[in-house]
Amino acid sequence: MQILATLKSKKISPEQLFMLSVLAVNGGNYLYNLILGRVLGPTAFADAAVLITFLLVLSFIAMTFQLVTAKFSVLFEGNVFTSFVTRVYKQSFVVGVLLGLGIIAFAEQLQVLFNTSSKSMFVIFGCGVPLYFLMSVNRGTFQGKKLFKSLSITYQGEMLSRLLITLGLILVFDLKSSAVIAIGILLSFVFGLFPFKSSDINLKSAVGLDKKYSKQIKRFFLLTAFYELTQIIINNSDILLVKHYFESYEAGLYASLALIGRIVYFIAWMFVMLLLPAVVQLKKEGRETATVLFKYVGYIAVISTIIVVTCLSFPELIIQILFGNEYLAMAPLLWKYAIATSMFAISNIFAYYYLSLDKYVPVIISGIFGMLQMALVIIFHESLEQVVHMQIIAMILLLVIQLGFFKHENRIRKKVNLK
Template sequence: MQLLATLKSRKLTPEQLFMVSVLAVNGGNYLYNLILGRILGPAEFADAAVLITFLLVLSFVAMTFQLVTAKFSVLFENEVFKNFIVKVYKQAVVAGIILGALIIGFASQLQAVFNTSSSTMFIIFGFGVPLYFLMSVNRGTFQGKKAFKSLSITYQGEMLSRLLITLGIILLLNIQSSAAIAVGILISFVFGLFPFKVKQLRFKNATPLDAKYRKQIKNFFLLTAFYELTQIIINNSDILLVKHYFESYEAGLYASLALIGRIVYFIAWMFVMLLLPAVVELKKEGKETASILFKYVGYIAIISTIIVLGCLLLPELIINILFGEQYIAMAPLLWKYAIATSMFAISNIFAYYYLSLDKYVPVIISGVFGMLQMFLVVFYHDSLEQVVLMQIVAMALLLVIQIGFFMLESRQQKKLSL
């Protein structure tokens, strides 16, 4: 009773509440994928994995708008912020409509490239793209203003609705198709919009921003867009390439491996969401920022070590509990894939740290090694194990160089301060 009273008396900070919420959202998304894997089986799960991968790709593209909105929500105030938010909403809607139209228009070609059973799933998905872009700008506002309660609600709404609607269609209506999964994803975007500040979505002309602000926004937008492109390549190219080069059964097995191995990256994303506004605010106040970086790198390193050891010592048990015996062939590769994603997650913290400080070099480094990973898989894919090993090579080099850049940058800063 005393313990309960103590817990009740301690109120969670907004940041802690958001971290708990993100863990719950990631857990729900994981459950969504695991249930699909068990219900559909490896071959059909390969199609679902393509849709889930498209969702991840979309999240990275839209993240450009979210991070730009988050950063300048910290820097801009009053009328400047109002004019900025109107502008970014307009651009997000236009970008969403164009990208959605491209997905719908090339649905048949996408079906052929990724060997899916239907093109309908791409058409349904395409209609949801503009909604996702609106949702991302809305989230960026909450992130920049540190309105973590509202930010948590948008993520929870998207996750819960997708989980419940998709499972309802599959289990209650007995429709086990990729189109049913696409419908669940589309509807979840609507729920993810709330809470939404309708007043900010104005399409009448706002007062133009000063040239200096427009230049700041443009530079950060281009830098962030380039980095998110590298995220797309590193995070998703392996699944799409495996779906292209391997049979559906093997592609489904690999999708289960990727889902389990990437848990460390999904946890790391929680810290990235907290990192950017904190670093921008400290820089604005003229304070040092490296301590924030060390804190989050330390968290990810500890979590990564625990996950890799678990995957090394208990691979069959983990796969059997999460996906079932039909996926057990991936057990020997689980710890290796976890190493690759762990190195990427730590590298990612460094890259987003420098992105917050408007430093370009780490972003370019990530782009180079994202392309290297893709080319390695294109040229070396005799087996699924070889695909995983190529990712370990690329991510190890990326992490070493990111750490080297940080050490070099720190030395230069010390020399300048003397």
């Protein structure tokens, strides 16, 4: 009773509410993946992992529109903001339609490339792509305006609907095909659209944007798009390459390893959502921004250390609890994969920080090391252990270079301030 009274007396800030919501969403997504892994088994789970990876790839592409919307939602107001958001909605929908049609058109080729049991899962997934892009722009307005309650609801709606619909079809109707998983993902996009901020859209009339703003938006969009491409490569290429080079059983084992090890990255993403609008607002007000960076890097470093130590100390217990005995072969690699994702998560905070400040060098650095990781896995893939080792090498080098860039930038800033 005393604990409840203490919680009631302390008002939870919107940012704290969003962080709690994101933890719940990540927990729900983990539960979704874990149940799929247990119910389907390693071989069938490999197909599911391809769809889940496609969903992650889609989220990174759509994140370009979300971050652009979030940043300029801070900077623009009134009719200019309405004109900007209307334009982004139109552009995102066109991109979503083209990308969705592309996935549908090449469904058969995708089936062959990733050794999946059917092409229908790609067709169904492609139908939902335009909805996901609209959903991302909607989230960007909530993020930029710091409407974290509405932002939380959209993420919870997507997660809960996907979890309940997919598992309902599998457990109640005993349907275990990859198409069922695709249907669950498609319908979750519909639920994720709510609440929809339609008041920001004005299709009839729009105020033209100043050329200075248009140039700034285009530059930030291209930078963000390039960086999200590096995110796709670093975060998902390993699963897709393993699915291509290894048998389905081994690919399913690796998918379970990746799911557990990436918990660090998913937690880091929560801080990125808070970092960008905070840094843009501080820069707009002419205030110092590095303190925000240090705060979130500190959070991720502590969380990463705890997760790596836990994976090193209890690998078999973790895998048994989460996936079952069928996946125990991955136990020795668990802590190593956690190291790779931890290095990436920390370097990711630095990259998003500089992206918020319109500095492109860290984005290029991430792109180079994303390609390096992919090249290393393509060249060295004799075993799953070797695949993990290649990622550790690439991600440690990436973090070292990002830290070096920060020190260099900080040194230059201090010299300028002394003059």
